[in-house]
Amino acid sequence: MAEASSIRPQSAASIEQWDFEADVVVAGYGIAGVSASIEAARAGADVLVLERTSGWGGAAALAGGFIYLGGGTPLQQALGFEDSPANMKSFMMAALGPGADEEKITDYCEGSVEHYNWLVDNGVPFKESFYGQPGWETPFDDGLMYSGGENSAPFNTIATPAPRGHVPQMSGKRTGEKGGGFMLMKPLIETAESLGVRAEYDMRVQRLVVDGDRVVGIIAKQYGKEVAVRARTGVVLATGSFAYNEAMIQSYAPRLIGRPGAAIEEHDGKAIQMAQALGADLAHMDATEVAFFGDPQLMIRGILVNGRGQRYVNEDTYPGRIGQETLLRNENQAYLIIDEASYEEGCAADSSTPFFRFQPKWVAETVEELESDMGLPEGTLQSTVEVYNRHAARGEDPVLGKKKEWVKPIGSPVAALDLRNFTAGFTLGGLRTSINSEVIHVSGEPIPGLFAAGRCTAGVCAGGYASGTSLGDGSFYGRRAGISAAKG
Structure with a gap:
């Protein structure tokens, strides 16, 4: 973690000469x-961007590209x-x-259709095509997909299911390398450049500059x-999360110690610390x-069980929810129990993540043998599979509510x-901001001249997550930050 003196x-008044100037x-x-x-x-406004790396894009350009939008977008309606x-x-x-921040979520939902239109x-580009298969993302160039478990229990009984994962159309996608997020960023960068936005690269922000209680600049190293x-x-x-700041992870989100992912190494929490040094408030710092x-x-096509041989999540839900349930509530213990026919069927299906198709570690003719080979407590896995199969024979899963289309008895x-x-994982918490993207002081008042958006803030996510909420609220409240900063 940075020394306190370096982020104060x-x-x-101590600055003799400004090396760069802009309105925003x-x-x-x-x-x-x-x-x-x-x-x-x-x-x-005259705008200058300070980017730490040698080019634009950040984590967004490497992401799958989901933007969480709904409320009746033209793409939803067309499909x-x-x-x-x-x-x-x-x-x-x-x-x-x-x-969850109800004011921010209400604001985001009410502005979602307008935000979709702004992106277009x-x-x-968004292709009028729906991808209805389970997956982290679509392996194709489809424009719409369920990205948060909206059509799975328990959420399909709370709200009418509607897919809200909007994905920019792109060919030649490579998960984790050049995903749909690149096709989100590229046209927006071109728009910014056409508007005269300037950028300086290899700029590592160090601390904020203040005149009284107002933020009037940044000290950086270039x-x-x-x-x-x-x-x-x-x-x-707008510098991203603190997923790669080990000291901050230990302090705020210790369950992610040694497990950074779905982020980039530049996500070091520096912006959060700089604002904290001014008294900025934080929210949901333990959320991941x-x-x-x-x-x-x-x-x-199978059932997930924990270290006690018990099911703990409906397997047809959002994979990120499976991840949270596994790491945060089941000691990171997970086994997939699946029969041969279902395994072969799953391996033959289209997928954006075929590299996650692992070979079974244990194979047996009976569940009793499998349980013994796995070293699970006697009778635990047998009981789990017996209960599951009994209800699956009727196409039901009353225990966890997996959808009928995926419920099938486990065979041999x-x-x-x-x-x-x-x-x-990656962190979801950060600076507390208003719906106008003002950074809020611990007193409850905005810090004059300071605004923030993206994963360095606590956005619409608190404990849970849906794919697209980072790019969604990052772009939505990024816009608000720009408008607010231009006003001063």
Whole structure:
């Protein structure tokens, strides 16, 4: 963690010369930063982006590209799915809690259709095609998919299911390398450049500059030299999460120790610390999304059991929820119990994550033999499979509510995939912000001149997650940050 002295705010009076100046200075050129830049420029501001790496994109450009949108977007309507802001809110409040910010979620849902149109107007392409198979993301160029377990228990009884994972159309996608997120970022960057947004690269932000209680700039290091950057109307922090700051993980989200993932190493929490040094409030710092390294096409055809041989989650839900349930509530212990026919069927299905299709570790003719080979307490797995099969024979799963289409008795031969410790994650907590993306002081008042968006903030997610909420609220509240910063 950075030394306290290195992140303390610096007085503007101590700066003899500004190396760069702009009306709005944005730290970070990922999804939140580019969205802020576009709206600030359209509001008439001169905008300068400070990017730590040698190019734009951040974690967004490597992401699968889901943007969580709903409420009746043109894409939803074109594909025959009905949705409303109220229905979307019902799901988000249930799935993204406990502690979800109702004001922010209400605001996000009510503005979702307009935000979709904004993305399209700025060149982001969406194909009118729905991908209805289980998966972390679509392996094709489809534009819409369920991305949060909306059509699975318990959420399908809380709100009318509607797919809200909107994916920019892109060919030649490579998961984790050049995903749909690249096709989200590219047109937005081109829009920002056309509006005159400037960018300086290899800029490592160090601390904020203040004039009294107002933020008026940033001190950064560029190519090892310290530079002062003046912001005439506002500073926007958009530098990502703290997933790769080991000391912060130990302090706030210890269940992720040694398990960073779905983020980039530049996500070091520096912006959070800089704002904390000014008295910024934080929220949901222990909240984490958890990736589970299992292929959904296999998981959905079997049953997941913990170290006690018990089922603990419906296998047809959002894989990120499976990850959370595994790591946070079941000691990271998971086995997939599946019969030979279902395993072969799952391996033959289309998938964006075929590299998560692992060979079984144990294979047996009976569940009793499998249980013994796995070293599970005697009778535990047998009881679990017996109860599951009894109800599955009628196409039912009254224990966890897996959808009928995926409920099938487990036959013989039967196998177990060893999925223990197959998780990684990223942080969801950060700076507390208003719906206008103002950074909130611990007193409850906005810090003048300071705004933030993206994963360095506590956005619409609290305890839970749905794929697309990071790119969704990052771009949505990035826009708000840009507008607010341009006003001053």
